[in-house]
Amino acid sequence: MTSHPLAQFPPGIAYIGGEFVPMSEAKISVLDWGFLRSDATYDVVHVWRGRFFRLDKHMERFLTSIDKLRMTLPFGPDRLEDILKECVRRAELDDAYVEMVLTRGVSPTFSRDPRDAVNTFIAFAIPFGWVANEEQRNRGIDLHLADVERIPPSAVDPTVKNYHWLDLVTGLYQAYDAGAENVLLQDGAGNIAEGPGFNLFAVADGKVTTPDAGVLQGITRGTALELLAEMGVEARAAPLPAEALRQADETFITSTAGGIMPVRAVDERTFPAGAPGPVTERVRALYWDKHSDPDWTTPVD
Ligand SMILES: *Cc1c(COP(=O)(O)O)cnc(C)c1O
Secondary structure, eight states, X not given: OOOOTTOOOOSOEEEETTEEEEGGGOOOOTTOHHHHSOOEEEEEEEEETTEEESXXXXXXXXXXXXXXXXXXXXXXXXXXHHHHHHHHHHHTOSSEEEEEEEEEXXXXXXXXXXXXXXXXXXXXXEEOOOXXXXXXXXXXXXXXEEEEEOOOTTTSOTTSOOOOOHHHHHHHHHHXXXXXXXXXXXXXXXXXXXXXXXXXEEEETTEEEEOOXXXXXXXXXXXXXXXXXXXXXXXXXXXXXXXXXXXXSEEEEEETTTEEEEXXXXXXXXXXXXXXOHHHHHHHHHHHHGGGOTTTEEEOO
């Protein structure tokens, strides 16, 4: 087998074409619409110390997204769960990043009609990964508010987890140019949207706001809202103007890839309550505590 001399594959196991294979062998056709048109949906669930976190929520979102894109999973949810578990078992990972993907697939005649394509399912388990590295998680990540607009919900439904990332990647380069570590995009009205694979929360006067529209409804976002309610902190999904973010006391981001992570600054503004601020610190601790709660987790075995 030949491979790109620079290609480094993480350890891990994929399920593709009905087989479990090492990551280096997990390949799709260049004619797959998932590749040629970003015509796909996916979901990512994580495993922590041998247990999936909120697997039911991730599977539900994945199945709903498939319906919205008018695709069909070639088997039922029980088989989906078995495949995800088997990827993790074979990969022998205690902490894993587990992705499930359904692409439009290839149409046998390469016709331009998406209804002709045969949908392709792929899953894989690789080592757990973080949006923010360890140093950033300890002292808060520095974000840049880009002037790139997040793809509007009237164009692409953001509640379907998707690979339309050119706006996010363009923004990331702006952030690097500005000396920041990651990026936030806004909508056309100047409200905060989201970043590459994460949602944002701002805390002001003890009240917490996360953008309500134009974002993926992250499972970690939903979890943070539940945990804040449990803590007795007032939290809501509502428009968050860029100006309100600049006035916030503390800010954090949420993602399956890292959970709840503090933000130190957005551009020139360092948040006065510090990073992690007191609310971030409490909700983050509760988030990790829940990883051993049988109601919120599913053992791999
Ligand atoms: C996956 C993702 C998130 C975070 O969602 P989680 O379910 O919490 O991991 C946020 N925004 C975008 C664009 C994403 O793709």
